Structures are given as C-alpha cells and as structure tokens.
Amino acid sequence: MNDKTSVRVMRKTLLAGSAFAAALSSPAMAGEEIIYGAAPDWVEEATLDADVVKSGPAQLLADWQYRLEDGVVTSYADMAFRIDNPQTLMQQGTISLGWLPDKGDLTVHRVQILRGGEGIDVLGNGTEFDILRREQGLEQRLLDGQLTATLAVPGLQVGDILRVTHSVTIDDQALGDEMQALQFLPAKPWQVGFSRVIASWPQDEEVFWRAEEHAGVAAPVTKDGESRLEITLPLAEMPEMPNDAPSRYLRNPVLRVGTYADWQELSRTMAPHFSKAAQVAADSPVAEQARAIMAKTKDPLERAALATQLVQDEVSYLLNGLDGGNYLPQDAEETWEKRYGDCKAKSVLLHALLSQMGITSQTVLVQTRGGDAIPELLPVPGNFDHMIVRAIIDGQDYWLDGTSAATRIANIGWVPPFHYALPLTTDGAGLVPMTQREQSSPNLVMSVVSDYSAGIDLPALFSFEMEFYGPQGAGIRQLVDQGDEDQLKKIGKSFASQQGSVAVRSVAIDYDDERAVGVMKVSGIAASEFEWKDGRLVVDSEVGGDASFDANRAKPEWRNIPVATNGPSRRRILAELILPHEAKGFAFEGEETLETSFANTVVSANNSLSGNRFAGEYEVVQVLGEIAPDELPEAKRAVRRLASKTNRLIAPEDVTWRWEVDRKTLDRRAEPLLAAYGEAIAYADKDDFGPLQERAAFYGDIGRFEESLADLDTLVEKDTSAWVLQWRSGVHQALGNTEASLADFQRAYDIDPNSGLAITFAERLGYAGKYEEAFEILDGLPLTEEEEPFYAGTYAIVAGLSGDTARGLEITKEEVADKPQNASALNGDCWYRGLFAVGLEDALEVCTRAIERASNSAPMLDSRAMVYYRKGMLEEAKADLDSALTLTPGLAASHYLRGVILLEQGDKSGQEDIDIALRLAPQLEAEYAQHGISPK
Structure with a gap:
C-alpha cells in the first residue's frame, strides 16, 4: 500500500477536487497514448446555465461522475471556468491531466472555448x-509511473469560458474484480455555478457506499x-469543531464507493499478493540474512x-509505482537484491525475514x-496510506516499520500513533486496534549544567546536552555524516537560545549506532537565572513545566x-546548578x-540540594x-x-x-567567564556579533568600562546601528568622555530619530551645558x-539646568495637573523638586502619590528621598533609600545619595555606598555635583 510520502500521489488520483483533476482510473491493457473521443453512454452531461455563465462565480461547472462495472472504474470530470482576469488566464491557460498507463486510459472528450455565445x-x-513522464516526487524517492497530458490552450483570452471534459479508467491489477472510487465532497464557502457527484453501477454488481453524516x-x-x-455540491458549511477533537471529528466528507x-x-483480497x-x-x-541474525541471539x-x-x-526507500506497483509489492528477494523498495517492499522483506x-x-x-x-469508513484500500509489519512475540504485538529508522531493542515496543491496522491474511482479518502503552524508553533526554562558581549574580558557564533516541536520533546521524559545520552551529545555537541570553562557544554532535542515539552537546555562557524577588535572589520553576x-x-x-x-512520547530533563x-x-x-497524572500524561520529578x-x-x-x-473537569483540576506548585531555590x-x-576579587571571578566569552567570539560566524555584544555588556556589568568601550568600538565598526551607538554613548558618559558621548548619541539620533531617543539626548545635552x-x-x-510625562520631566530638567528653575517647576506641575493619577508624571514632578530644591513645601504629597501609584516604586522612593534630603530630613531620606535598594539593589543613584547622607552624619561607611555607586555609574559624581550634592 502507498506509504505516507506517496499518499499524495495516490490522492491526486483518488480525491480530485481542483480544476481538471478527477479521480481513480485507467485499464491495465491500455497505455501511453491519449484517446480523443465522445463521453461514455452512461454519462449524464451537464448544461451551462446562461445566468450562471453571465454572473455566477468564476468556476461555472464541476461535474464528477463514476461508473463501476466489471472490475473497471471510470471517472469522468467536466470542468468549466470563466476567465475573468489575467491571473485566472495564467492559472487555467495550461491544462494538465494525469493517468497511470499500466492501469488504464485517458480519454479527452472536449476542450472548448465559449466566446460571445459561440463555441x-x-x-x-x-x-x-x-x-x-514527469516523476515530480523523485527527490522524495517516488517513482509512480504517472503520465501527464498537457496543453497550453491556444487563443484563450480574458472574458472566455474554458470547458474541459475527460475520463480516466482504472483496472487495478492488485484488486482483480474488486473496485473502489473515492471523491472529496467540497462544502461551502466554496463557490461554483453547478456541481455534483454521480456514482452508478449495474444493479447486479454488489456495490457498497458510504459518506460522512x-x-x-x-x-x-x-x-x-x-x-x-x-x-449536489457544495455541501452545507462544515460545523466548527475544537482543534483538539479526535481527527475523526475534523475530517472532510468523502464519498467512498466499493465492492468490499x-x-x-479486503484483507483476504490483498493478502495473496503479499504472502507470495x-x-x-x-x-x-x-x-x-535470517540465519545470520539467528546466530547472534x-x-x-x-x-x-x-x-x-x-x-x-x-x-x-524508493516508491516504485510502475506496473501495478501502487498496490502490488516487490518480491522480498528482488528488494534485497536491488537494495531499494517502498513501504510494501520493505514490509514484505521484513515479513520474510521474521x-x-x-x-x-x-x-x-x-x-x-x-x-x-x-472503523467508521467503508472498507476500501484507499483508506490506507502505509504498510508496516505486525510481529507477535510472547503474546505481545510489536509494530515494525521498515521505512522508519533506528529501531533497536530499547524502542522496539513503541507503538506508532496510527490507531488501527488491517492485517492481510488468507482467511481475512478485521481491524486490529494498535493499543497504546507507556514508552519504556525516552524519545529525548536533555541535561543542563549551569556553573555559578563565579557568583550567582554573574553569568553562568553552561553545558547543554540533548540525547535523541529512535527516529529523532537518526536525524543527528545525517548531520554527523554531512559534517556541515555552519549548519551545526545554527542548530546548536537554536537549541541553546531556548535557555535565554547565551553565547555559544562550542557545538558537537555524535551518533551511537549501536544504541541509535544522537547526541548534541553545546557549551557556552548564559545570563544568570537568579532573579531578585521579595528581597532575595531566587530561581523559580513551575513544577509542571509546560504541562x-x-x-x-x-x-x-x-x-x-x-x-x-x-503521544506517545517520553521526555526527561535533568538540570544541575553548581553554586559558589x-x-x-x-x-x-x-x-x-x-508523581502525578492528568489527561493521559504522567509527570514525575525529583529535586535535591546538597552542599x-x-x-x-x-x-x-x-x-x-x-x-x-x-x-474533562477532573483533568483540568489536576492540571x-x-x-499551583512552584519550586524555588533561594539564596541567603x-x-x-x-x-x-573588591576589584581584584571580582576580576579573579570574572576570568573564566571572560575566557568563555573569548571562545564564543572566536567560534561565532563572521557576521554573528552576539557573543561580542554579550562580552561588552558583561564588561560594563563588572565596571570595566574601558574594555567594554573597546568591544563597542568593534561593534560600531562592524555592525553600526542606533542601538549600539547609544550604548557606546553611555559608556563614554561613564568614562567622562562627554564630547564623544554626545557625538555617538547624535549619530544614533540621526539614524533613528524617534522621540524616546530625542528625550534622552536632550537631557544629555542639558547636563553638558548645551541648552539651546x-x-x-x-x-x-x-x-x-x-511619552508625555518623560518629555515634561526632561524639558523641566533642561530648563532648570539653564537657570530657569521656576519654568521647570511650572512644566512638571502642569503635567501632573493634566495626569493626576499618572505615576510617571508624579515622579517627574517629585524628582525635579528634589533635584533643584524648589517647591519643597508641598513636594512630599506629590512624591507619596507617585509611590502609591507605581508598579515598581524603587525610582519613586529614590525621588522622595531626594526631597527629604533637601528638607534636611536625613533619617526619612535614608529610610526611603533603604527601601528603594531592597526593591532594586543595583540602583546606583540610591547608593550615592545614601553614601552622601551617611558621610554627612559622620558615618564613614557611607564611602562604601559612594564607591558602589561609582562602580555602577561613574557619571553620577559629576551630575550630582551640578546640583550641589557631593560627598563630604
């Protein structure tokens, strides 16, 4: 029987549903010449309705008729299209009709152009x-023997009607006197002037039929x-069905007619060909070969x-559809001698060996x-698209597919998702359920090791390994054989990217032929999985994963x-975190x-923390x-x-x-990470700047701005973009290179003059004294x-820096009046007042409203702390800064102001905060100094 690749070839014959494509047909003795002649006597010719021709849909006629008689099926198709435009002229201007010459004839009855009432x-x-003779599926190892008759219709014009009528006969060698015909039944919203399907047969023929309800x-x-x-077609529109319904609810209607x-x-009829x-x-x-296998075990x-x-x-694999091959198998000895065959040939060979x-x-x-x-369908061979072998060993069914790959003792018990099988036996067999069972071996095992030895708030060195078993593993074998390094990199990086922001430094693949396991190994460096939540660094994971x-x-x-x-599937994930x-x-x-289950799914997990x-x-x-x-209700409750269950690894x-x-310790910790980034940069393709970007960011994160700048210089040279220029501008700013910083920002703004960039650029210009x-x-x-609140806040700051603090205050007040519930507008007003020490008398009320309305209140707390500081309320300011740093520990501005306050209070530990702030953002010292705020 046709396998899953060749089923498309068969369906082009069996399920004609498009212009000029009919179904089933061709007698065994005819051949390769086209017959031109009248339609068979049993055909009831359709007429074109004048009103439909004039104003109906473009497809005017689709008439399918089938005749089943004396072991021969004749399919007749009559199609007519109105050529409404040049696109339709291109689509319909060439006629293509296919048939199988070893099974029957193609007869062309009519090719007619109707123009202005004349034919x-x-x-x-x-x-x-x-x-x-075009073997269109040859690249998929398909040789179906089909011939194609083509005609570029001479003289066809826009406005014409093209009508083509033909018939094809099938006398299938494999079926003997048995017959089958299948016709897809189109439903609305398909539009056609007139369409129908007719099937007929002599009363004395025992013919059965069935279609979906x-x-x-x-x-x-x-x-x-x-x-x-x-x-009569089209049928009523198909009822909407849920996508997760079993496929029998989703199938389109098909008329099936046959003699089984x-x-x-059906089993009894087909069996002799395969047993022989x-x-x-x-x-x-x-x-x-069988004896050699028996000698091994x-x-x-x-x-x-x-x-x-x-x-x-x-x-x-090679589908040989010539000389009755669509249903007739190749002999086992011939298959072994030629070393090729389709699913029938491979199944027959495997059956012979067993x-x-x-x-x-x-x-x-x-x-x-x-x-x-x-089980719901009429018994006909056309219901099936593949053949495999059923082996019965110790009372257990094993479903063996010779066209698959990588079957081994570990996975021989896997049950394919085909639901039912029809054994071909001399006495005849009924359908056999392919009863599913839990897979005893995995399809996939994924192992990830993340090494946080350098620190949990630093990137982690990772090794990522995936083991693919069975047919999936065979795909890795192809990659190993091809040895395509570029493709290997792409695949490895694609898998690794699922772990987040990564820089890959190596990808390797291997295939264990004895176990049929394909292995892919990826190593690199990835962003930390630890997140700051509720005052702790944690790694959260859902117990159910993607369930x-x-x-x-x-x-x-x-x-x-x-x-x-x-299903069926079995996936295992192993994760290990190495802590400092x-x-x-x-x-x-x-x-x-x-250990839990729901909806035919079993989930199990084991977690442990040791040292x-x-x-x-x-x-x-x-x-x-x-x-x-x-x-369903219980399944949903179980999910x-x-x-609701969450696993959490919590840092102290x-x-x-x-x-x-300290600098020395941090550099020592960073050394293996920087080495990994270097390897990733060397491993990357010449146009892949991701690892270089990652290293530039890491240098910035650990306060090594000069080295970050060097990487950014390379990025600007190789891959100039507004984003990279803006990034380098920020690094120049951190290093105190004001003019270089502004020049980069100007270039970024010239490339991408969006309002967000403009607002930030204007503030930078303001601090540089370039007010105009x-x-x-x-x-x-x-x-x-x-954007309006941020615009107002920036405009006010520039005005204040230029000396017009009253104007700045007026702008922020107006924005709050316009948006009294907007946290950003309120914070802009609060920050301006504290920064320039103006409007302090009612500033705290504004600041508190900003905190109350913020989803992340850390910036707002920092702003209110500045107001408290200006009002001389140092303890209150320090309390807000403590709260801000609890929410966002790396908030440089809060560290800086807290250090200033502590030093003013005579607490020398404030210098530690100042040092931290300047490691994170060195430009703060100069910026705060412009507002009269400096450590004392």
Missing part, C-alpha cells in the same frame, strides 16, 4: 496534448437495471529488532493521519466531543518528589488517546493543582553582590501619551 472546438483543428447522502436509486447515487463487503474481504512476495527459498540471500525480540534494523539501514526465523508476523495496512476514523490542558467544550454542540491527547564553592545558607522550597549543588529531574510521559467529556539574605566585591541644542530637539517633538 470554439480547440481540438477540432488538430490541436493535441503533449505527453510528459454531514454529507447527508440519500440511498442510491435503482431504475432500469442501474443503481445511481447523486450528491467488509474488512475481512514474502516467500523465499531456503538457500536465498534473504534466508541467509536466541531472543526472538532481539532478532525482530535486528531484522527491522537490517531493512531500515540496508534497503533504501518468517524464516519462526516469528509470527503479518503485513498490515495503516493510515498515518486520522487513523482513529478507520497544560485547556480543552474548551463550552459550546453546547461540543459537549459530547472527546479531547485527543498527544563558599555557598552557605541556600534553601530549596517546593516538591522534592512528585553547593542543586539537582532536578523532570519527566513527562504522554500516551496517545482520548479524554471522555465527563472526565491546576500541578500549576546576606548574598554578596558583584558591586560589593537641547531645546531645539525638544521643541515640536511628536509624542505619544505615554
């Missing part, structure tokens, strides 16, 4: 189709010894795994997509529809062990299946219970931040409502 017979002047097809009418079934009374008859093809002589090479399951591996690895070893097996038909619907189940059955018409679950060697006081809060190492293991096992509607309260560490230039940028600047 032009395109074929009447001797015009003929060209015949092409939505089609509403009436029983055939029998008259004058003929049975006739007719469906039941699945047993699997017969091999005792002294044949195939039997010799006595275990029948191991033998089955080795036989499957042999077929997968030693026989390449039989030689005394292992009970059968070739079986399966549907790779939508297999859960098979979710949000099936929606709220609509009344959906309430009885089950939910399909994904001197780490003490870390704590773990959460689920040390977990300076935290280890976590997380596994998810999913089973293909369905959840009944009455089970919510799982989602007295953690030392990088800005609190600052006002020139600000005046007339287009603003969004969100």
Whole structure:
C-alpha cells in the first residue's frame, strides 16, 4: 500500500477536487497514448446555465461522475471556468491531466472555448496534448509511473469560458474484480455555478457506499437495471469543531464507493499478493540474512529488532509505482537484491525475514493521519496510506516499520500513533486496534549544567546536552555524516537560545549506532537565572513545566466531543546548578518528589540540594488517546493543582553582590567567564556579533568600562546601528568622555530619530551645558501619551539646568495637573523638586502619590528621598533609600545619595555606598555635583 510520502500521489488520483483533476482510473491493457473521443453512454452531461455563465462565480461547472462495472472504474470530470482576469488566464491557460498507463486510459472528450455565445472546438483543428513522464516526487524517492497530458490552450483570452471534459479508467491489477472510487465532497464557502457527484453501477454488481453524516447522502436509486447515487455540491458549511477533537471529528466528507463487503474481504483480497512476495527459498540471500541474525541471539525480540534494523539501514526507500506497483509489492528477494523498495517492499522483506526465523508476523495496512476514523469508513484500500509489519512475540504485538529508522531493542515496543491496522491474511482479518502503552524508553533526554562558581549574580558557564533516541536520533546521524559545520552551529545555537541570553562557544554532535542515539552537546555562557524577588535572589520553576490542558467544550454542540491527547512520547530533563564553592545558607522550597497524572500524561520529578549543588529531574510521559467529556473537569483540576506548585531555590539574605566585591576579587571571578566569552567570539560566524555584544555588556556589568568601550568600538565598526551607538554613548558618559558621548548619541539620533531617543539626548545635552541644542530637539517633538510625562520631566530638567528653575517647576506641575493619577508624571514632578530644591513645601504629597501609584516604586522612593534630603530630613531620606535598594539593589543613584547622607552624619561607611555607586555609574559624581550634592 502507498506509504505516507506517496499518499499524495495516490490522492491526486483518488480525491480530485481542483480544476481538471478527477479521480481513480485507467485499464491495465491500455497505455501511453491519449484517446480523443465522445463521453461514455452512461454519462449524464451537464448544461451551462446562461445566468450562471453571465454572473455566477468564476468556476461555472464541476461535474464528477463514476461508473463501476466489471472490475473497471471510470471517472469522468467536466470542468468549466470563466476567465475573468489575467491571473485566472495564467492559472487555467495550461491544462494538465494525469493517468497511470499500466492501469488504464485517458480519454479527452472536449476542450472548448465559449466566446460571445459561440463555441470554439480547440481540438477540432488538430490541436493535441503533449505527453510528459514527469516523476515530480523523485527527490522524495517516488517513482509512480504517472503520465501527464498537457496543453497550453491556444487563443484563450480574458472574458472566455474554458470547458474541459475527460475520463480516466482504472483496472487495478492488485484488486482483480474488486473496485473502489473515492471523491472529496467540497462544502461551502466554496463557490461554483453547478456541481455534483454521480456514482452508478449495474444493479447486479454488489456495490457498497458510504459518506460522512454531514454529507447527508440519500440511498442510491435503482431504475432500469442501474443503481445511481447523486450528491449536489457544495455541501452545507462544515460545523466548527475544537482543534483538539479526535481527527475523526475534523475530517472532510468523502464519498467512498466499493465492492468490499467488509474488512475481512479486503484483507483476504490483498493478502495473496503479499504472502507470495514474502516467500523465499531456503538457500536465498534473504534466508541467509535470517540465519545470520539467528546466530547472534536466541531472543526472538532481539532478532525482530535486528531484522527491522537490517531493512531500515540496508534497503533504501524508493516508491516504485510502475506496473501495478501502487498496490502490488516487490518480491522480498528482488528488494534485497536491488537494495531499494517502498513501504510494501520493505514490509514484505521484513515479513520474510521474521518468517524464516519462526516469528509470527503479518503485513498490515495503516493510515498515518486520522487513523482513529478507520472503523467508521467503508472498507476500501484507499483508506490506507502505509504498510508496516505486525510481529507477535510472547503474546505481545510489536509494530515494525521498515521505512522508519533506528529501531533497536530499547524502542522496539513503541507503538506508532496510527490507531488501527488491517492485517492481510488468507482467511481475512478485521481491524486490529494498535493499543497504546507507556514508552519504556525516552524519545529525548536533555541535561543542563549551569556553573555559578563565579557568583550567582554573574553569568553562568553552561553545558547543554540533548540525547535523541529512535527516529529523532537518526536525524543527528545525517548531520554527523554531512559534517556541515555552519549548519551545526545554527542548530546548536537554536537549541541553546531556548535557555535565554547565551553565547555559544562550542557545538558537537555524535551518533551511537549501536544504541541509535544522537547526541548534541553545546557549551557556552548564559545570563544568570537568579532573579531578585521579595528581597532575595531566587530561581523559580513551575513544577509542571509546560504541562497544560485547556480543552474548551463550552459550546453546547461540543459537549459530547472527546479531547485527543498527544503521544506517545517520553521526555526527561535533568538540570544541575553548581553554586559558589563558599555557598552557605541556600534553601530549596517546593516538591522534592512528585508523581502525578492528568489527561493521559504522567509527570514525575525529583529535586535535591546538597552542599553547593542543586539537582532536578523532570519527566513527562504522554500516551496517545482520548479524554471522555465527563472526565474533562477532573483533568483540568489536576492540571491546576500541578500549576499551583512552584519550586524555588533561594539564596541567603546576606548574598554578596558583584558591586560589593573588591576589584581584584571580582576580576579573579570574572576570568573564566571572560575566557568563555573569548571562545564564543572566536567560534561565532563572521557576521554573528552576539557573543561580542554579550562580552561588552558583561564588561560594563563588572565596571570595566574601558574594555567594554573597546568591544563597542568593534561593534560600531562592524555592525553600526542606533542601538549600539547609544550604548557606546553611555559608556563614554561613564568614562567622562562627554564630547564623544554626545557625538555617538547624535549619530544614533540621526539614524533613528524617534522621540524616546530625542528625550534622552536632550537631557544629555542639558547636563553638558548645551541648552539651546537641547531645546531645539525638544521643541515640536511628536509624542505619544505615554511619552508625555518623560518629555515634561526632561524639558523641566533642561530648563532648570539653564537657570530657569521656576519654568521647570511650572512644566512638571502642569503635567501632573493634566495626569493626576499618572505615576510617571508624579515622579517627574517629585524628582525635579528634589533635584533643584524648589517647591519643597508641598513636594512630599506629590512624591507619596507617585509611590502609591507605581508598579515598581524603587525610582519613586529614590525621588522622595531626594526631597527629604533637601528638607534636611536625613533619617526619612535614608529610610526611603533603604527601601528603594531592597526593591532594586543595583540602583546606583540610591547608593550615592545614601553614601552622601551617611558621610554627612559622620558615618564613614557611607564611602562604601559612594564607591558602589561609582562602580555602577561613574557619571553620577559629576551630575550630582551640578546640583550641589557631593560627598563630604
């Protein structure tokens, strides 16, 4: 039977639904010449309605008719299009008709142009189709033997109507006297002037038919010894269905007509071809291979795994659809000799090997997509798109696919997601459920080690390893064989980027053929996972990971529809965090062990903290299946219970931040990290500046601004952008290079003159004493409502720096009056008053309102502290600064002002705060000095 790749070829024949493509057809004895002639006598010719021709949709006619008689199926198609525009002329101007010459004939009945009420017979002047043998699927190893008749319609013009009528016959060698026809039934909103499907057969033929309930097809009418079934198209619009419904609820209607009374008859009819093809002589090479496998092991399951591996690895895939090959298999001996074959050939070979070893097996038909619907369908071969082998060992079913890859003893028990199989047996068999079972081995194991030895607020060295098992691992094998370093880098970086901001310094892949495991290893350096929350550095993770189940059955018409679950799969994630060697006081809060299930999913976890190492293991096992509607509430509750659980690794309260560490110690800690950044930069492609950006940022984070500037110089040279220029401007500012800083900002603003840049640039100009230039940028600047508070605050600061503090205060007050509940506007007013020591009498009320309305109140607390400081309320100012630094420990301005206050109070520890602030933002000393604030 056709496998999942070749099914498209078959469906082009069986499920005609587009212009000039019909379905099923072609007798065995005919051939490669096109027949030109009249339509068969049984055809009921459709007429073109004048009103439809004039004002109907562009597709005027789509008439499909099928005749089943004496083992031959004839499909007739009559199509008409109005050529409304040049695009339609291009689309319909070339006719393509396909057929299989070993199974039947193509007969062209009509190619006609209707123009101005007159008909032009395109074929009447001797015009003929060209015949092409184009194996369009050859790159997918498909050789289907189809011929294509093509005709560029001469003289076709916009405004014409093109009508093409043809028929194709099929007398399939594999089916004998049996017949089948399948026709897709289009539904609204498809528009057509007139469309129908007719199927007919002599009354004495035993013919069965079935279509989905939505089609509403009436029983055939029998008259004058003929049975006739007719469906008017398009059908009513398909009802909306939830995306997570089983595929049988989502399938489109198809009319199936055939002569098989039941699945047993279909099995019995097809079986002889496959049993005969699997017969091999005792002294044949195939039997010799079976004996070689038997010599390696006595275990029948191991033998089955080795036989499957042999077929997968030693026989390449090629669909041979010539000479009846779509349903007829290649002999096992021929397949081994040629070392190629399709799913039928590979299954027959595998069946032959297993039989030689005394292992009970059968070739079986399966549907790779939508297999859960098979029991509801009319028994015809066209329901299936693939063939595999069913082996029965110690009473257990094993489903072996010769066209897959990497089958080994560890994964031979995996059950493919095909739902049902039809064994082909001499006595005939019914459908067999492919009962799912939990996978005993994983598809994927992912291990991540993050090394925080340098400090938990610094980047971590990471190693990232993924093990892909079974068919997924075979994909890694291809990468190993190709040895494409550039592709390898891209794939490795793509996987690593899922861990956040990373710089990759190495990617390596390997394939263990014996275990069929593909391994990808990535190493590099990544941003810290620790976040500052509620006064502690923590790493939070959801216990359930990405577990979710949000099936929606709220609509009344959906309430009885089950939910399909994904699978089968088994994924395991292992994570290890190496904490600083001197780490003490870390704590773990959460689920040390977990075992829970919901919606055919089992989740288990184990977590432990020992010394300076935290280890976590997380596994998810999913089973293909369905959840009944009455089970949905409990499944959702189970997911919510799982989602409510959180694991948290908590750093001690007295953690030392990088800005609190002396220069020498910090440099020592940074040394391995900088080495890793250097390796990542060297490993990166020439146009990949990500690692260089990461290192430049890291240099800035540890206060080594000169080295950050050097990296930024390279970035500006190699990859100039407004963002990089603005970044370098900030580093120049930190180093006191005022003119260089302004020059970079000017270039950034010239490249990207957006309002946000303009506002920041104007403030920089103001502090540099270039007031007129600052006002020139600000005046007339287009603003969004969100930008207005920041604009007002900057305009006020520039005015205050120029000496007009009254004007500045007036601007911030007006903004607050306009937006009395806006935290940014309130903070701008509060900050201005404190910075310039004006309007202090009612400033605290404004500041407090800003704090109350802020989602992150740290900047607002810092602003109010400045007002307190100006009013001489030092303890109150210090309390606000303590609160701000509890929320945002790295707030340089708060450190600076707190240091100033402590020194003024005679507390020499204030110098430590001053030092921290200037490590973080050296420019603060000069800026605060302009406002008369300096350490004493």
